[in-house]
Amino acid sequence: MRTETFKKYFLRLAGNRILQHIIFWTASYLFLLKFFSTSNHLEKIDYIYTALFHLSLVAAVYINLWILIPRVLRKGRYLVYFLCLIALIYLSAAFNQLTFNHLVDLVLPGYYFISYYEITDILKFVFVYVALTSLLKLSKGWFLLTQAEKQLMAIRQEKVETELKALKSQINPHFLFNSLNNIYSLSLSNSGNAPAAILKLSELMRYMLYESNVERIPLKQELRFMDNYIELQRLRSDKRSRIEYSKKGSPAGKSIAPLLFLPFIENAFKHGIKGDPSGGYVQIRLAILKGNVDLYVENNRGKVDRVEKDEFNGIGLSNVKRRLELIYPGKYELDIQEGQKNFSVRIKLDLT
Amino acid sequence: MKARTVLIIGFLALLAASCIPSLFPLYTEKDLVTDDRLTGTWDAGDDGIWIIERLDFKPNTNPLNPDWTSPAEQKSYRLKVMEQHEGDTLSAEFVMHMLVLGGRYYLNYFPSEYTLDHEFLSWFMIEANNFSRVTVSQDSLVLNFFNPSYLRTLIDQNRIRIAHIRHDNGILITAPTRDLQKFMVKYGNEKDFLLSPDILKRI
Numbered sequence: 001m002r003t004e005t006f007k008k009y010f011l012r013l014a015g016n017r018i019l020q021h022i023i024f025w026t027a028s029y030l031f032l033l034k035f036f037s038t039s040n041h042l043e044k045i046d047y048i049y050t051a052l053f054h055l056s057l058v059a060a061v062y063i064n065l066w067i068l069i070p071r072v073l074r075k076g077r078y079l080v081y082f083l084c085l086i087a088l089i090y091l092s093a094a095f096n097q098l099t100f101n102h103l104v105d106l107v108l109p110g111y112y113f114i115s116y117y118e119i120t121d122i123l124k125f126v127f128v129y130v131a132l133t134s135l136l137k138l139s140k141g142w143f144l145l146t147q148a149e150k151q152l153m154a155i156r157q158e159k160v161e162t163e164l165k166a167l168k169s170q171i172n173p174h175f176l177f178n179s180l181n182n183i184y185s186l187s188l189s190n191s192g193n194a195p196a197a198i199l200k201l202s203e204l205m206r207y208m209l210y211e212s213n214v215e216r217i218p219l220k221q222e223l224r225f226m227d228n229y230i231e232l233q234r235l236r237s238d239k240r241s242r243i244e245y246s247k248k249g250s251p252a253g254k255s256i257a258p259l260l261f262l263p264f265i266e267n268a269f270k271h272g273i274k275g276d277p278s279g280g281y282v283q284i285r286l287a288i289l290k291g292n293v294d295l296y297v298e299n300n301r302g303k304v305d306r307v308e309k310d311e312f313n314g315i316g317l318s319n320v321k322r323r324l325e326l327i328y329p330g331k332y333e334l335d336i337q338e339g340q341k342n343f344s345v346r347i348k349l350d351l352t
Numbered sequence: 353m354k355a356r357t358v359l360i361i362g363f364l365a366l367l368a369a370s371c372i373p374s375l376f377p378l379y380t381e382k383d384l385v386t387d388d389r390l391t392g393t394w395d396a397g398d399d400g401i402w403i404i405e406r407l408d409f410k411p412n413t414n415p416l417n418p419d420w421t422s423p424a425e426q427k428s429y430r431l432k433v434m435e436q437h438e439g440d441t442l443s444a445e446f447v448m449h450m451l452v453l454g455g456r457y458y459l460n461y462f463p464s465e466y467t468l469d470h471e472f473l474s475w476f477m478i479e480a481n482n483f484s485r486v487t488v489s490q491d492s493l494v495l496n497f498f499n500p501s502y503l504r505t506l507i508d509q510n511r512i513r514i515a516h517i518r519h520d521n522g523i524l525i526t527a528p529t530r531d532l533q534k535f536m537v538k539y540g541n542e543k544d545f546l547l548s549p550d551i552l553k554r555i
Contacts, residue, residue, distance in 0.1 A: 038527075039517070044510040101538070112512035114534040 024136075028129075029054060036116075049113060052099055060092035060126050061133045069137060089130060093122040160326050178266055179204070179232065186235065193235035200232040212258035219251035219293065219351070222258060223286070226265065230284065233269045241273045242281035249288025254351050256293065257327045263320045264297045264345045271343065272299025291352035298344040372500045373480030374525040378460045378532050379451040384427040387450060387457075389488045391429070394552040400435030402493075402552060404448065431461065450486070454537035459486045459495070480524060485540065493552040502544050 033042065033050045064085065072081040100115035117125070179201050186194040207225045211217065230245050237243060265284060273280040283298040317336075324332045324347075331350040337343070386406070394402040407428040429448040434441055449460045461482045485496040504523060506512035514535065515527040525532070539545055 038513070038515040043513075045513045049513050110511055112506060112514075112535070112539060114513075114531060114538055116513075116531060116534075118530075 024133075025054070025058070028057070045111075048108070048111070052104060052113070053096065055099055056092045056096035056122075057126060057129045059095065060088055060130050063088055064130050065133060065137055069134065085130065089123060089126045092126045092130075093119050096122045096126070176205070178270060182232065191235075197232055197235045200228050200235070204228055204232065208259065214258065216255040217258040219254040219256045219288070222256050222261075223247065223251055225259075226261060226286075229262065229265065233273070233282075237269075237273050238278060238280075240278050242283075243273070244281070244283045244285075246284070247286045247288075249293075251288055254288065254291075254293070256349070256351060257323065260320065260323060260327075260349075261295050261347070263317060264295070264347065267317065268297045268299035268343075268345075271302055273302075276300055276302040292348060292350055294346070294348045296344065296346050298342055300342050301340070372498070372503050372523050372525055373478075373482055374527070374532060375478075375480055376525075376527065376529045376532060377449070377462065377481045378453075378458055378483045378529065378536065379449050380529055380533075383451040383453060383533070385450050385452050385457070386427050387488050389490055390450060390493070393555040394493055395555050396433075396550070396552045399550070400433055401555070403432040403434070405430050405432075407447070430464075453533055454540065456536075456540055457486050457488070458536065458540075459484050478524070483536075485546065491554045493554075495550045495552065496546045497550070498545055499547050 029050060032053060033046060036050055036053070037046050068081060068084050068088065072084060096117075097115045097119060100113045104111065104113045115122075183194060183197050183201065186197055204225065207221075207228075211221065212225075227245075230243065234243055265282075268282045268284070272282045280300050280302055281298075283296070285296040287294040321334065324334060328349055331352075333346070333348040335346040337345075391404050391406060394404065396402050407430050427449065429450070431446040431448040432443055433446070434443045436442075445464045447462045447464050451458050451460060461484075463479050483498070487494040500522075503512070507514070507516060507523060514525060514531065516523050516525050518524075527535075
């Protein structure tokens with residue numbers, strides 16, 4: 001607890017900009033004080049000299065940090081910045097010499113200083129300070145930029161997740177309405193399959209409500225869901241309808257975004273079998289090979305389908321396309337063929 | 353090592369008492385000048401007789417390795433100071449250089465021949481430079497030595513930043529020639545730094 005409090009306190013202090021500058025200049029003062037000392041023990045005159053020496057360094061550093069970097073460098077005027085920086089370093093070194101050759105006699109009469117360093121030496125001092133502080137400033141800027149990018153990524157991710165949830169929440173009622181319509185059809189015809197259909201629907205709803213609320217789900221589980229769904233559709237379909245469903249390959253060790261294939265299968269049954277109950281067909285082939293899963297769904301175009309407006313159909317397909325873009329960008333192929341008599345969808349996913 | 357006899361009288365006493373010795377000379381080669389009016393014999397009053405002549409060789413002023421056989425150097429002088437002390441004539445010799453800094457002329461003194469009566473003691477003597485401002489005319493030599501007490505006060509009061517070390521007998525300036533010259537150029541004309549002039553007459 002105490003460690004956490006100390007850590008928080010330390011981080012707050014470390015983030016204090018004024019404190020950072022104070023620490024930097026204090027360290028600089030102590031370092032140069034030792035560097036400049038002419039004997040083993042420090043004299044008052046050494047403290048004064050080191051403070052005076054810092055005047056030109058402080059001026060150069062802050063002119064660079066507060067004026068040149070934000071107004072010239074950040075605007076991409078690199079050549080101008082470079083020239084200004086050279087001028088600044090030279091002027092600062094000249095100011096250092098002016099300080100000790102003239103200003104100090106006015107400011108501190110009775111004290112005797114000379115400029116102990118040649119202009120070339122002072123240029124090196126100023127260059128090191130300007131370069132060091134520029135690097136600190138730019139690295140801090142880079143750090144902030146990275147943080148901002150991370151935040152932006154997090155916001156985007158959050159947005160994507162929100163969007164996905166919204167899309168899934170549209171899928172679920174869509175499926176529910178269709179399934180209830182199917183069971184309604186069975187009950188109207190007094191079919192003995194109605195109780196089994198309700199049971200299948202119950203299992204499907206459990207999957208959708210409690211198990212599919214994850215980013216990825218084992219492919220095996222998703223296929224079992226598909227099996228149940230197709231079985232449910234078989235129960236309510238006319239005996240004359242042709243439903244072909246085949247699977248190849250092992251789903252073991254693979255995962256997939258849940259409920260991704262459902263809209264295609266759902267639409268195949270709705271617009272194929274339902275559109276032409278006497279001679280409709282749905283063909284579903286699923287192949288799993290290495291890291292890919294390949295789903296092919298084909299159905300006839302029912303007579304009713306061509307005359308009825310179905311707003312849910314539009315929502316289902318556009319939702320799944322959007323989900324594919326969000327979850328598998330650049331890792332999916334979607335081919336939709338709409339012929340006069342049939343409708344087919346091929347979707348190939350890279351699950352790696 | 354040859355035997356030396358300590359001479360702390362007259363000019364030597366003046367140097368010892370009125371100057372703060374410097375480990376490094378005030379000049380570099382490019383600062384040296386000559387003036388033929390310097391040579392000759394000068395009456396220094398209580399400080400004895402000064403005999404100044406041009407050296408025809410370049411003295412080596414390295415105290416650890418004296419070498420008087422260097423090739424000819426035209427910008428060095430030999431200063432011989434002779435004083436009467438209790439009926440005896442005592443003398444000391446210095447290598448002297450004249451230099452100009454910031455338009456002002458200076459003399460740099462470095463002991464070359466003096467005697468110490470204790471050989472072992474002589475091993476521990478540090479030979480050091482001293483300087484004075486100089487104004488030369490045909491018949492007189494005006495010397496302004498620097499005020500050691502004022503310099504000592506400045507050092508004691510932490511009002512001057514010049515490299516030095518303290519020892520039992522006082523202060524030895526250890527600042528490099530470059531810093532010495534800068535001080536001379538900047539403060540060499542300040543009244544507080546200068547003693548009243550010593551005027552030597554040509555004999």
